Amino acid sequence: MREGGDIDYQELARFFRERSFDEFALISESDIQAPVGRRPRDLLPGCRAVIIFGKVMGDDVFSSERRTASEGVRRLKDELRTAGEELVASLTGEGYAARTAGAVVLRDGTIRGSLSLKHCAVDAGLGEIGDSTLLISPRFGNRLALGAVITSKEVRGTTRPERPCGICTHCGRCITACPENALQTGKIDLFRCRNVTGTIPGSLRAVVIRLINAGDKIPLLEPAINLVAGRSVPRCSECLLACPHYRRSDKK
Ligand code: SF4
Ligand code: SF4
Secondary structure (H helix, E strand, O other): OOOOOEOOHHHHHHHHHHOOOOEEEEEEHHHOOOOOOOOHHHHOOOOOEEEEEEEEOOHHHHOOOHHHHHHHHHHHHHHHHHHHHHHHHHHHHOOOOEEEOOOEEEEOOEEEEOOOHHHHHHHOOOOEEOOOOOEEEOOOEOOEEEEEEEEOOEOOOOOOOOOOOOOOOOOOHHHHHOOOOOEEOOEEOOOOOHHHHOOOOHHHHHHHHHHHHOHHHOOOHHHHHHHHHHHOOOOOOHHHHHOOOOOOOOOO
């Protein structure tokens, strides 16, 4: 594996501009304070930098027409995945280790992202996590969909950005809006959230939740969940829509 070398910020900026991405940040691995087990080095030993990028979810994603919403979500997921894969190909082509961070893992009896993208985004100065557990960006509100690439290539010369704070006003609208009482301040019960339960057929729900609670011992459960998560379309956006930051976007 190649050692040394710096990621070129301007080159990266051009990469995301050409693909119409709305936000990106480059952060040293040592500045990431994501939860233990979901840090970059847990995924890629030797990781030195995280490239995190975001695209604003368009109005189609929130359409009441199921087909329009599905197409919007799939297009967004494809754009995030393609950009991540292109970056990985470029970095590995230079001889560095790199991987995308999109998969989910089963840990502590629940489903989590393999890397906490929201926490990385906060550490990169892109926003704050609200009581809804969603990222709230000062520029784009709560409509930023995130992707990330982690790499052994180094990032130097960037100062750690100020974390924005005070964006979530703790108004409680997201908690009140949740039809499943899945939210408490800053916490979510994923097994109540319709975006998780809706992807599991009703007759299998109890069994799948029991298997997940059993942890990593069930072979093929994690790949199966990743397959479903990769294809799933959110069933509910009530907490997101209720937040005063839903409309805040430089693009609207
Ligand atoms: S997406 Fe819906 S079900 Fe899930 S936490 Fe938000 S409001 Fe509740
Ligand atoms: S609805 Fe209110 S409490 Fe919930 S995330 Fe938005 S600002 Fe924070």
